[in-house]
Amino acid sequence: MISTPLMYALVLAAALQTAAGALTLPLRGDDLASDERYNAGVHTGGIQAQGKDIGARRRVSDTDWSVLKAGTSDRKVVNNWIVYGKPFYAMASGTVVGCWRNAPENIPGSLNALYKPGLKFAGGGNHLWILQDDGAYALYAHTQPGSIPAALCPHNAQLFTGNSGKGASPDIEPEVRVTNGARVNAGQFLGRIGNSGSSTAPHLHVHLEKGGQPVAMTFERGLTTPFTGEKASLDGPWTPLAGQKFPEASVLFWPPRPAGTLTFNGIRQADYQRLVEHLADSGVMPRLITCAANGATYNSTWVPAQGQWASFHGMSAAQAAEKQLSYTHQGYTRTSLYTCGAATVAVWRK
Secondary structure (H helix, E strand, O other): OEEOOOOOEEOOOOOOOOOOOOEOOOOOHHHOOOOEEEEEOOOOOHHHOOOEEEEEEEEEEOOEEEOEOOOOOOOOOHHHEOOOOOEEEOOOOEEEEEEEOOOOEOOOOOOOOOOOOOOOOOOOOOEEEEEEOOOOEEEEEOEOOOOOOOOOOOOOOOOOOOOOOOOOOOOOOHHHEOOOOOEEOOOOEEEEEOOEOOOOOOOEEEEEEEOOEEEOOEEOOOEEEEOHHHOOOOOOOOEEOOOOEOOOOOEEEEOOOOOOOEEEEEEEHHHHHHHHHHHHHOOEEEEEEEEEOOOOEEEEEEEEOOOOEEEEEEEOHHHHHHHHHHHHHOOOEEEEEEEEOOEEEEEEEO
């Protein structure tokens, strides 16, 4: 993926090559508003050392971000948090081996009065343990009460009836364990992010462990940008994960959206390039792009990517002619061309 400092940009994409065993991010880009991104940082040590606590942020201005929805200010109201209620999905296929779905929720900034570790409900609150087909155990924790489907979790009580008796890794409480659990497919809906268990602010906790050791998570798609000091530009720069380990740093991240036929209308020129990078990372390519008002806005239709493709927007007539000559010599065919005033946008494929 290459971008130029001019008012047009180029993307070349082939079938994405990722590391064997790369996971699917547990969040999706189409669940975010245009000014929202997820965030994660460095987790504590021990068995959860490679885990992530995932929140969401809304861009307020420039490089400033908020955890709260626009028009709200009270951090003690759980529904004010952007991340609260966002859906999450399975990182890999596997089998449910533990779960809880109706533990009470916390007011942000404090723990529920009933929470005593291992006595009334688990530290994960409402959570899922999934034994992945690769042999790693995945924990998804702190979800909304009742949001984990009953088909995935047979435990409907609010509180434990006895005491905890957690053993060796994975440390699944006895009342949480599931036998002959449901099968889960990668990308399947698992529940909604909440604030249950040992959580004082809405977030999703995820980690992998195997043989009593933490397991690093590598993801096939997704974009990240540093979030040092909780500052970042909406324009990134965004770096593709592309099968690499999730950064051990504070980052904003932009998960891919499911590949398919996607349509975007009225996208401002200032927002269009970052959308192109996000969609390319999602495994789709442009089929048709049009513009209006000399390239002030763009309409585009995207389809699952096949082969290599290139697209420029905001080109002058001379630049468009130059690119057509260059790409024709490289064996590309121009499949979309549109001019609005002094601006031209085009797509080439081979």
